[in-house]
Amino acid sequence: MSHLKTYAAPKSWNILRKTHKWILRPQPGAHPLEITIPVGLLLREKDFGKTRREIKQILNDKAVTIDGKIVKDLHYGVGFMDVITVKPNTILRCSIDQKGRLEFIEISKEEANKKLCKIIGKKTARGNKIQYSLSDGRNILAEKSQYKTGDALLIEVPSQKILEHIPLEKGISVFLTGGSNIRTIGTIQEIKGNKITLTKDKETIESDKKFALAIGKEKPAIKL
Numbered sequence: 001m002s003h004l005k006t007y008a009a010p011k012s013w014n015i016l017r018k019t020h021k022w023i024l025r026p027q028p029g030a031h032p033l034e035i036t037i038p039v040g041l042l043l044r045e046k047d048f049g050k051t052r053r054e055i056k057q058i059l060n061d062k063a064v065t066i067d068g069k070i071v072k073d074l075h076y077g078v079g080f081m082d083v084i085t086v087k088p089n090t091i092l093r094c095s096i097d098q099k100g101r102l103e104f105i106e107i108s109k110e111e112a113n114k115k116l117c118k119i120i121g122k123k124t125a126r127g128n129k130i131q132y133s134l135s136d137g138r139n140i141l142a143e144k145s146q147y148k149t150g151d152a153l154l155i156e157v158p159s160q161k162i163l164e165h166i167p168l169e170k171g172i173s174v175f176l177t178g179g180s181n182i183r184t185i186g187t188i189q190e191i192k193g194n195k196i197t198l199t200k201d202k203e204t205i206e207s208d209k210k211f212a213l214a215i216g217k218e219k220p221a222i223k224l
Helices: 039-045 052-060
Strands: 003-005 022-024 036-038 064-066 077-079 083-086 090-096 102-106 114-125 129-134 139-142 152-156 162-166 173-176 185-192 195-200 203-208 212-216
Touching: 036 039, 039 052, 039 064, 039 077, 039 083, 114 212, 129 152, 152 212, 162 212, 173 195
Parallel strands: none
Antiparallel strands: 003 022, 036 077, 064 083, 083 090, 090 102, 114 129, 114 152, 129 139, 152 162, 173 185, 173 212, 185 195, 195 203
């Protein structure tokens, strides 16, 4: 099905729900439906075009890339941490606001090829290499088992070159992607079981470990 009833759209979509009866549905992809928005809807909400025809023309002109790859499908899904470029000079990163809605922040040209991903699994692959499964659905091979599940990797897109490893450990800055303190950025003080304790401006915050995305050792590796 290529469309959703607007009232049934995910809560993460920051849209007016009484303007249209039907709305574009994202195609299945790397991100769950709950945190994915179709690129065609994103372009409309960001005023790149008002009609389906206008937006389709932008895509057909190869003016839009996601994580460095040209996208021409209206239904292509955009999710957390994806980097979107729209010619001539718009560069956006998909983040999350304090209400759990997807938001798109402008970033610099220097960050256009950088993406932060969380390691959600790893296994031994052929050739005695280690395959890391990342939060955006991609897999990366490495020679050694040097990274842990829960750590983050700053990668170059679309090449998937690892630029930086950010471990999930004491002293690291993290971004909370869920829970009652969603979008909070704080410094890890303690990790105990499935819980994590942070400090922010002398305030102590406790959250589930699963919501913690490591973002930097002294400061965020990218703009959030």
